[in-house]
Amino acid sequence: MTEFSENLGLEDTHPIDAIDEEYALQEIGNNLEFLHDNSKNFDLYLAFKAYHEDRNFEEAVERFDAAAAYEREHGAPAETGPSGEKRPNATLVKCLYWLAESHNKVEQRDNAIEIFETLARDYDSHYLGLAARRRAEKLRSEA
Secondary structure, eight states, X not given: OOOOOXXXXXXXXXXXXXXXXXXXXXXXXXXOTHHHHHOOOHHHHHHHIIIIISOXXXXXXXXXXXXXXXXXXXXXXXXXXXXXXXXXXXXXXXXXXXXXXXXXHTTOHHHHHHHHHHHHHHTTTSHHXXXXXXXHHHHHHXX
């Protein structure tokens, strides 16, 4: 299994069809310890726990939403890179990606698609922005 990394480049991603929830789960595995090193956002830890360990997707929606609100208020601001690309608060992007996945699990597909499309539009150079584009397309095609 590969180790989760914030620095995954395009060359490290799987083909378009393979990047989905299952791929993301393989990337982070069952070890949520990385959250302790990268964030003081306890809601994010509880959100991942609700989603991955407890499989309580309603709670995951609430926790990821709270974690995203915390990151917007307390997290590092987004920056603009030399090419004009947005360099997002990576924790906020994680919160939003998994918030969308949680909405999908509780059959709130429209909410999931909207969040995925926002991520894809606003953070297209981030690996989760790329994954979000593919997830939105997949969910739209399944509708």
